[in-house]
Amino acid sequence: xxxxxxxxxxxxxxxxxxxxxxxxxxxxxxxxxxxxxxxxxxxxxxxxxxxxxxxxxxxxxxxxxxxxxxxxxxxxxxxxxxxxxxxxxxxxxxxxxxxxxxxxxxxxxxxxxxxxxxxxxxxxxxxxxxxxxxxxxxxxxxxxxxxxxxxxxxxxxxxxxxxxxxxxxxxxxxxxxxxxxxxxxxxxxxxxxxxxxxxxxxxxxxxxxxxxxxxxxxxxxxxxxxxxxxxxxxxxxxxxxxxxxxxxxxxxxxxxxxxxxxxxxxxxxxxxxxxxxxxxxxxxxxxxxxxxxxxxxx
Amino acid sequence: xxxxxxxxxxxxxxxxxxxxxxxxxxxxxxxxxxxxxxxxxxxxxxxxxxxxxxxxxxxxxxxxxxxxxxxxxxxxxxxxxxxxxxxxxxxxxxxxxxxxxxxxxxxxxxxxxxxxxxxxxxxxxxxxxxxxxxxxxxxxxxxxxxxxxxxxxxxxxxxxxxxxxxxxxxxxxxxxxxxxxxxxxxxxxxxxxxxxxxxxxxxxxxxxxxxxxxxxxxxxxxxxxxxxxxxxxxxxxxxxxxxxxxxxxxxxxxxxxxxxxxxxxxxxxxxxxxxxxxxxxxxxxxxxxxxxxxxxx
Numbered sequence: 001x002x003x004x005x006x007x008x009x010x011x012x013x014x015x016x017x018x019x020x021x022x023x024x025x026x027x028x029x030x031x032x033x034x035x036x037x038x039x040x041x042x043x044x045x046x047x048x049x050x051x052x053x054x055x056x057x058x059x060x061x062x063x064x065x066x067x068x069x070x071x072x073x074x075x076x077x078x079x080x081x082x083x084x085x086x087x088x089x090x091x092x093x094x095x096x097x098x099x100x101x102x103x104x105x106x107x108x109x110x111x112x113x114x115x116x117x118x119x120x121x122x123x124x125x126x127x128x129x130x131x132x133x134x135x136x137x138x139x140x141x142x143x144x145x146x147x148x149x150x151x152x153x154x155x156x157x158x159x160x161x162x163x164x165x166x167x168x169x170x171x172x173x174x175x176x177x178x179x180x181x182x183x184x185x186x187x188x189x190x191x192x193x194x195x196x197x198x199x200x201x202x203x204x205x206x207x208x209x210x211x212x213x214x215x216x217x218x219x220x221x222x223x224x225x226x227x228x229x230x231x232x233x234x235x236x237x238x239x240x241x242x243x244x245x246x247x248x249x250x251x252x253x254x255x256x257x258x259x260x261x262x263x264x265x266x267x268x269x270x271x272x273x274x275x276x277x278x279x280x281x282x283x284x285x286x287x288x289x290x291x292x293x294x295x296x297x298x
Numbered sequence: 299x300x301x302x303x304x305x306x307x308x309x310x311x312x313x314x315x316x317x318x319x320x321x322x323x324x325x326x327x328x329x330x331x332x333x334x335x336x337x338x339x340x341x342x343x344x345x346x347x348x349x350x351x352x353x354x355x356x357x358x359x360x361x362x363x364x365x366x367x368x369x370x371x372x373x374x375x376x377x378x379x380x381x382x383x384x385x386x387x388x389x390x391x392x393x394x395x396x397x398x399x400x401x402x403x404x405x406x407x408x409x410x411x412x413x414x415x416x417x418x419x420x421x422x423x424x425x426x427x428x429x430x431x432x433x434x435x436x437x438x439x440x441x442x443x444x445x446x447x448x449x450x451x452x453x454x455x456x457x458x459x460x461x462x463x464x465x466x467x468x469x470x471x472x473x474x475x476x477x478x479x480x481x482x483x484x485x486x487x488x489x490x491x492x493x494x495x496x497x498x499x500x501x502x503x504x505x506x507x508x509x510x511x512x513x514x515x516x517x518x519x520x521x522x523x524x525x526x527x528x529x530x531x532x533x534x535x536x537x538x539x540x541x542x543x544x545x546x547x548x549x550x551x552x553x554x555x556x557x558x559x560x561x562x563x564x565x566x567x568x569x570x571x572x573x574x575x576x577x578x579x580x581x582x583x584x585x586x587x588x589x590x591x592x593x594x595x
Contacts, residue, residue: 145571147530148548148564155552155560228419235421236534240549252423259427259538262442268431275424282419290415 032295039291045284049277052095053102057249060092064249072261075269082269084258093249094273100250101281104161104168104243105230111169112176112230113223119173120180121207125188135181138174146171146233147240154242164243168233172226179222183215217296224289231282251278365562369547373566376532376543379444382456383463383528384521387470392517394471395478396510402483410475418472422531423538426465434461444539462539466531470524477520481513488512515585522578529567 033039057064062079068087075082081090119138123131141149150167157163187193188211196206237243238252246253251274258270391414398410417425434442446458485491486509494504533545540546544563551559 142526145526145530145533145567147533148567151533151549151552152560152564155555232419232421236423236530239421239423239534240537252421255423255427259430262427262430262435266431266435268435271427272431275427278424279416279420282421283416286415286419 029295033291036291036294038287038294042284042287042289042291045280046288049098049281049284050102053098055095056099057092057096060089060095062089062092064088064092064096065247072267072270081273082267084254084270085261085267088249090254090269090273093254094251094277097249097251097254097274097277098281100161100238100244100248101231101234101252101278104164105227105234108165108168108172108234109223109227109230111165112172112226113219115169115173116176116222117180117212117219119177121184121211123177124181124184125203125207125211131181134177138177141171141174142178147236150233150237151240151242154237159242159245161244164234164237168230168237172230176222176226180215180219183218184211187211187214221289221293221296224285224292228282228285228289231278231285235278251275365558368559369544369562369566372542372544372547375541376536376545378455379459379463379466379532379536379541379543380528382459383466383470386463387467387474388521390467391471391474392478392514395475395517396482396505396513398475399479399482399486399513400505400509402486407479411479414472414475416472417468418470420468421534422465422469423534425468426462426535426538429461429464429468433464444536444541462535462541465535466528469531470528473524474517474520478513478517481516482509485509485512511585515582518578518581518585522574525574526571529571 052059066088068083068089070079070083071085071087073079073083073087079089079091081094084090084093119134123134146168149171153167154163157167192214193206193210196210201210234243235252238250239256241256244250244253246257254274255271258267261267261270394410394414398407401407430442433440440461441458442461444458444462446455450458490512491504491508494508495501499507529545532543533549535541536543536546537549544567548560548563548567550556551563
């Protein structure tokens, strides 16, 4: 594990005497992140979309929902990205379309990280029957393709952003739990955990105060990687019609509304820009994940 | 069982869905009774699972014909699509991964890795749309529909399937190439490779007999796990291309609350996934003499 583990954990009872070491290690990590090109570029891309997700339709050149008689116009000086079949400005729709996916995917990831970390800590720390049972359930969830489970369950729950968050969050709990469990298994044998056990600390305290801070790095990495997958899943399910409904300017929805036009004529601008938006967002998230992983793994 | 539970949870009155808004209460009740959906859940489950084991998947509620008669065609169609995708992606990504691994940190390596990672992250329908635009409409190389005209020969069918499978290839390439690359790097650094070079073997022979053989092991495992993803990807791609495969069947069945169809489709997918994992395990043990089943230490 990283240098941080040793500093923060090895001298646990005397933690007050060596705060500077832990602090130096952390500052070093931030420094490495800031020097990582992948991390910076990734953050710039993600930051751009987060900005537009927050700004929504308030800053776009046109109202993303306003229908005009100027339908299916190719990109021109008034409408830089052209207009769709209802005469709506595609540039505005692409910019405002960041909102749904950047709400649903992070919330689903957060749910998965919280549940997955809790389950991973418990199974990894205690082992035994609880571990066996939960690991089998995790295997079972992972055995079926995500989209197939999600489609089945979403049909039952009905389509809403809430349902999408819950379904993806719960499905992603399994892989998160698996990663956290593996990391906890590695930590459990270390001296600082045994020291805490000998001091007579209770299990919940050891798990949350002793182990959790030391496995924060891998959890953050897992979270960013999962976020990439969550965007992938949200986009796919929204495309299938199980997410946000029209007239939302969501990117996947734009594609599913317009792709049938492709064969009728080459109205490429109605789908291409939304597609590029999704592509840049997921690549951005993956660059951030990559940068984080490199630093944490050192 | 999980599949059945999810199916039964679907809200909505079946008879009402099938017969429409204006059917009388009585007709709806009679319909539900005949379809057997007014029985207790557990009875329905036992009935269904025993039918499944006997090869009887029940009757589609939407189409009023045995589920298997529809599912069979879709299943074969999906297998064709998956076969084309795998036939492209496996050699391509093993080649890419090997080249990247052998020329570690070179420009070629970076290019292959970055392309792979990017395509893996982009949802398949986005890649598919871009491919449709570029190869189907602008360059006009490939047909934009997946279904070949009836009665066309194998070559034409494959030609029609190229565009939909390319999107799946794009997603899978990154995973498989990355694992192959890691395997190649590991075995290039291994002692046995150094020994092989020192024995005076040519580079070509070392790569083929020592490096590849060892580095393909993890690749086989990852190919098998990707079968699970592939089935999910089929759902999206088949919807996009309106291709009558198992993914589209599951999708329409879910939309129309056609439980027997949905359950059978999902269960079939699960069975295929398990079978793929099993095949991978067997292949793995055949290729790696260190692993033997039966505990002969």
